[in-house]
Amino acid sequence: MDTPVGFKAELIRGKIVVSPFSTLRYLRSMRALREQLKAHAPEGYITETSPILFRFPAAERAYGPDLFVADEAAFDEEGRHADSAALSLVAEFTSVSTTDADWNEKLEVYGRLVPVYLVVDMQEKEITCFSDPSPHGYRFRKTVSFGKDLHVPEPFDCTVDTSTF
Incomplete structure (x- = not known):
């Protein structure tokens, strides 16, 4: 799907959701x-913020994460959708319009x-x-405040410094 400049599209709950790219203040974070993640990514994996859509066939979904770490070989394929099995990490930066999807649907x-x-x-x-993903969802959760x-x-297996977030 071609989206307007500055927007991305995702398939959420069977609907195409078009949302704007992150605001300027998100860039530094x-x-x-x-x-920080790039320095610890598995060999052969790339760490990106490019607008790439990953398909999750079992859930009949496709998401374009804000940041991802994925096996570089996944991008040797033709087409517009990468295989979600290539992902080792996904990060979503919440906004007023995406908070619900980031905390519920995508989780x-x-x-x-x-x-x-x-x-x-x-x-x-x-x-x-x-x-620690499982058929019932993640088994581990840890939250810290910025700083x-x-x-x-x-x-x-690294420590992320959030002091600049």
Whole structure:
């Protein structure tokens, strides 16, 4: 789907949802998180904020995460949708219009497949790490306020400094 400049589209609950890209004030937080994760990403994986849509066939969904770490080989395919099985981490930066989907819909879908899901709650000024996916969702959750360090488990096993968020 071609979207207007500055917007992205996702399939959420069977509907195409078009939302604007992040606001300017998100840039520093996104860049800081991307750079910290990039240093600890598994070999052969890329850390990006590019607008790429990942398909989740079992859930009949497709999402374009704000930040992702994925196996670079997934981008050798033709087409516009990458395989969600390539993901090792997804981060969503909440906004007033996306908070519900980030905390509910995406948490449920990511929690069955993606090893690590970070919700960077820009309104509450907190970051939550979900990990250890299962058929029933994530088994682990840890939340810290901006300014505190957050441990991100395997396959990263690193500490994220949120002081610049």
